[in-house]
Amino acid sequence: MMEMEPQARSTLDPFEIARAVADTVRAVPEIADLGSGRYSEAATYGPSGRVHGVVVREEPTGLLIEIHVVARYNADVDLERIAGRVRERTKEALARHAVSARVDVFIEDIV
Template sequence: MSATGAEVIADAVAAAVRACPAVAGLHGGRYGEVATYLPGRAVLGVRVTDEEVSVHVVGRYPASITEIAGQVRTAVRAVVADRLVSVTVEDLAVTESRHP
């Protein structure tokens, strides 16, 4: 796959995943190893190969892991229908409610 093809796919996948209500953000993995490396930059949290798209995210509590992964898979398949989609939920973001 060319750098331009990977760039277009990685950017489109990242935007689609960020738009998921159950996703707080993308996650680069424990050591930042989950990324699509492009000339001069990287798309963290999205790894694109010819066979697979791997996405690592921070979910938004109270969504379940199943709900988060389902939303991400649906969003990614709308962008790239011809590849296996792998979703890893690395963490959950919890918003604390403040009481007076």
């Protein structure tokens, strides 16, 4: 059974969180781009637009962030390792903003 870590409420709004996450994920070398969602649009909406590829929402257990990515292909591509790196970098970036969240990574394609 997976243990859930206690999650504090953020003072940042979901749109600001999504922008910070998108910037962080784009800096991961194995990521070519953010994805758009497989069956419905994966985005967070705010007053000045939307952030594609990142969904931020409050759940009963705390903040949930879904990250949809397109990975770069190489001969020894390891999707589990890539997802882990995206998750780790995202959690580090969130911690700098005093935000705690569950982070789910969806690799939609490899290019």
